[in-house]
Amino acid sequence: MKKITTLDEFIIKSQKSYNDATGQLTRLLRDIGIASKIINREVNMAGLVNILGVHGDENASGDKVQKLDIFANERMIDCLQNSGECAAIVSEENKEIIILDKVKGKDPQYVLVMDPLDGSSNIDVNVSVGTIFGIYKRKSNVSQDPGKEDFLQKGADLVASGYVLYGTSTILVYTTGNGVNGFTLDPSLGEFCLSHPDIKMPDRGNYYSVNQGYYLKFDVEIRRFIDQCNDDNLRLRYIGSMVSDLHRILFQGGIFLYPNTRKYPHGKLRLLYECNPMAMIIEQAGGIAITCKLDRVLELDVHDIHQRSTIALGSAAMVDDMKAFVARYSSPSTSF
Numbered sequence: 001m002k003k004i005t006t007l008d009e010f011i012i013k014s015q016k017s018y019n020d021a022t023g024q025l026t027r028l029l030r031d032i033g034i035a036s037k038i039i040n041r042e043v044n045m046a047g048l049v050n051i052l053g054v055h056g057d058e059n060a061s062g063d064k065v066q067k068l069d070i071f072a073n074e075r076m077i078d079c080l081q082n083s084g085e086c087a088a089i090v091s092e093e094n095k096e097i098i099i100l101d102k103v104k105g106k107d108p109q110y111v112l113v114m115d116p117l118d119g120s121s122n123i124d125v126n127v128s129v130g131t132i133f134g135i136y137k138r139k140s141n142v143s144q145d146p147g148k149e150d151f152l153q154k155g156a157d158l159v160a161s162g163y164v165l166y167g168t169s170t171i172l173v174y175t176t177g178n179g180v181n182g183f184t185l186d187p188s189l190g191e192f193c194l195s196h197p198d199i200k201m202p203d204r205g206n207y208y209s210v211n212q213g214y215y216l217k218f219d220v221e222i223r224r225f226i227d228q229c230n231d232d233n234l235r236l237r238y239i240g241s242m243v244s245d246l247h248r249i250l251f252q253g254g255i256f257l258y259p260n261t262r263k264y265p266h267g268k269l270r271l272l273y274e275c276n277p278m279a280m281i282i283e284q285a286g287g288i289a290i291t292c293k294l295d296r297v298l299e300l301d302v303h304d305i306h307q308r309s310t311i312a313l314g315s316a317a318m319v320d321d322m323k324a325f326v327a328r329y330s331s332p333s334t335s336f
């Protein structure tokens with residue numbers, strides 16, 4: 001029988017290659033794995049137990065309905081609060097930084113950014129959603145309260161990042177800056193098992209992923225690039241859940257775009273807990289992640305915890321193609 005490596009075993013083994021590791025990051029990653037299993041259980045049960053729907057609705061028993069993204073947010077916060085390995089959290093669901101209570105005997109050195117359940121438009125219709133997370137070493141002294149400075153760090157400073165895709169199977173993909181590995185949840189064992197070691201994405205692929213319904217709202221250079229994708233007979237796939245769309249691209253190659261539109265002049269996706277963690281994964285797998293103005297996402301300054309950014313990421317050769325289109329068609333000398 002082939003040996004199974006669980007997520008916990010893998011994380012612990014990886015820690016041993018860092019001589020100065022304290023074990024805190026290991027335990028934090030393990031806690032994220034535990035929270036993901038709880039969220040997975042609820043995502044799977046959502047239709048049965050009637051927790052789909054709008055926060056504040058009443059379910060059949062007259063109980064207040066808790067929307068799934070709120071549930072996911074609370075479970076992740078609870079798990080990290082109980083273990084004491086994380087000092088503070090920035091979540092898409094909370095306007096302000098969540099400072100976790102200190103647990104006796106622990107001096108947490110890390111902070112977490114997360115979108116607890118990304119792809120909210122998919123939640124109520126039983127389509128795949130995901131959790132995105134990123135971990136930073138805090139800047140503030142462990143004896144002080146954590147603050148904004150701990151979060152206003154560039155993506156390049158991320159210590160780890162990852163996502164969980166609640167799809168036909170549930171898979172957790174993460175990196176600590178030394179390659180990307182994927183773990184599929186075996187429901188019979190209740191364990192994430194290493195299923196996709198050392199993921200490297202193809203240099204090109206057959207897919208492009210963008211909300212083409214906004215075509216007329218995109219800048220001309222992006223429209224030209226999309227036209228080229230069409231001319232090249234690339235297949236358009238857009239689930240509307242970034243984790244699902246990028247998961248396909250990670251394995252099969254392609255490019256994902258969320259450019260600026262009139263409604264979202266700076267892009268829709270959030271830099272801190274959507275763009276940066278996914279950009280780190282893609283770069284670690286050999287891809288490229290840039291903005292629609294061609295800046296490397298991981299080098300962007302972060303001045304607001306809920307800041308938005310445009311994004312284009314995926315297979316290196318395809319992002320390079322996009323760069324060439326943007327450089328060519330956004331040139332001031334070109335008239336349309």
Ligand code: AHM
Pocket residue numbers: 092115117118119120121211240241242243258268269
């Ligand atoms: P959310 O965090 O509110 O779910 O929004 C993020 C999601 C991404 O997963 C997805 O790529 C995008 O929003 C879809 O937006 P749109 O419906 O504008 O295409």
Ligand code: MG
Pocket residue numbers: 092115117118119120274
């Ligand atoms: Mg989101």
